[in-house]
Amino acid sequence: MERRVWAFCQSREVRVSSPAIEILLVEDHPLVRLGLRTVIDAQPDMRVVGEAASADSAVTAAQELTPGLVILPLRLEGELRGVELCRELKSTRPAVRVLIYTSYNSAEDASASFLSGADSFVYKGEESARLLDTIRATAVGRRTWLLGVETQDQSARLAEAVERSGLTQREREVLGFVLQRFTNAQIANELFIELPTVKTHVRSILAKLGLRSRQELFSAPTHPQPNP
Structure with missing residues (x-):
């Protein structure tokens, strides 16, 4: 049976007058996931509503938590499953925004992500402030692709x-x-x-x-x- 790690965030209240960007984190490395959550939850306009460590649990969490934005890597469970997961999320919940956050930034990786329907792409070599800026831009429908200078130029x-x-x-x-x-x-x-x-x-x-x-x-x- 698959281990499900996503969870509701019941301890935070969302002000109706200023709704936060609700984010689902998909990452199979607990320390990386914790680091991302810490940075994101420190922002007044964002909150993590759930976490997932596998593709299957990510799909379930997206359906039940209905986040506005999903952050996911290209490599998941030891395989490059992010592209397929992005495509599935977009087919089941077309309104959800998907941001690929990955250490893989080859031309092929970026191309496959684009074709899968990803809304934004951030190479992990970028500063965390640029990730936060991209989350905000993506949430309002502005596509942002930060691939590293060499890849960007191609x-x-x-x-x-x-x-x-x-x-x-x-x-x-x-x-x-x-x-x-x-x-x-x-x-x-x-x-x-x-x-x-x-x-x-x-x-x-x-x-x-x-x-x-x-x-x-x-x-x-x-x-x-x-x-x-």
Whole structure:
């Protein structure tokens, strides 16, 4: 049976005249989670309403606690599950904002997060003040992507290519998995579609992006950058 670690915050009162940003923390390292909670709860305009240490408990907590914003990492339970979790949260609760807070900031990680529907992305190398500013911006619908200087500089061209390409929603989903280096068979399993269908989607994605192979996709020094 899965251990559920999320919990209601019953000890705090929320002033109706000044509602705080209600946040669900998803993190499987207790000390990291404690550190984040301490910083966030020290802010007068934010409060942590729950915590989760796994993808399944995060989905349950999001449904029962209905937070305004979810902060989650890319790596969870020893695997890169953040992208899939973000996609599931967005499909079950479209109104929820999702902020990826991670130590992984490669072009592929940022691209996959963008395509999964993440609202903001903050590299853990950024100062905590920038995380807090991003939480506030995300809560009011302003997308913010802090990826580190080198990765940030790589973003513009592929972003434009993706936006101009006319990729369908399904193709964006498939591209997200391709950027995580999933095989066609793994993508078929994740999306519950046939392998030939995945191959067709991949061919269409590469053609629309003007690429001849997956290798060209990974060698391109860019990744999607959402509009502000």
